Amino acid sequence: MIDYKTKIKEFVSKIPYFGTPDIPLVSTTQKALPIADIVDDVVLYKDGGAAIVLETSSLNFGLLSEKEQGAVVAAYAALINSLSFSIQIMVKTQRKDISGYIKFFDEASKKITNPKLAAITDDYRRFITESIKKKTVLGKRFFIVIPFNQLELGVTKSAQSVLKRGPLPFPKDYVVKKAKVTLFPKRDHLVRQAGRLGLKLKQLSTQQLINLYYEVNNPEPPAVKKDI
Secondary structure (H helix, E strand, O other): OOOOHHHHHHHOOOOHHHHHHOOOOOOOOHHHHOEEEEOEEEEEEOOOEEEEEEEOOOOOHHHHHHHHHHHHHHHHHHHHHHHOOOEEEEEEEEOOHHHHHHHHHHHHHOOOOOOHHHHHHHHHHHHHHHHHHHHHOOOEEEEEEEEOOOOHHHOHHHOOOOEOOOOOOOOHHHHHHHHHHHHHHHHHHHHHHHOOOOHHHHHOOOHHHHHHHHHHHHHOOOOOOOOO
16 A cells, blocks of 8 residues: 655655755845945945935925025026036935924923913914824935946056955045045035025035934834824
């Protein structure tokens, strides 16, 4: 009599997929990122490219008069038309929990002795709480990324044979030096053009870049609305 259970077990054991032991996949987010390092406020990519990141202030377009809005649109068009290089505009949006602000507001309002100011304070708090119930409070940060392509290094084949230093195909000092020469004039141009819009651009430092990329790749759970 044929033992079918034994035959099935022998057949399954010969299949490579079922015979492979379970090995947990262990890796880090950093290995999946194209970033090799951040040196002197410059982001270095593994392919030899680089970039700098500028954070810009915001502008409430809706509060401007019609003439002011027209001037802003014209200045923005001039900025776009003046670009001879590529840029990337990134908006980072995060839900905010303002329960701490409301608590601070309540503590400060208790110290108000003027009845009229106290009434205004109560109206303002009521307005804030009603707005929170209707809409989610979001915080936004605006960034401009100026990339540096590895083809701009101008490295010859003989120079490419230089001993690698880390994950980069070229020495870090060489890439950083070349990137700064190319990127800093572009940065200064954007700062001047943004000034015509009433915006301020600031280049992120090394630590600020580390914090930004960490927050992007390790987002915190969204804030939960609380009863106020």
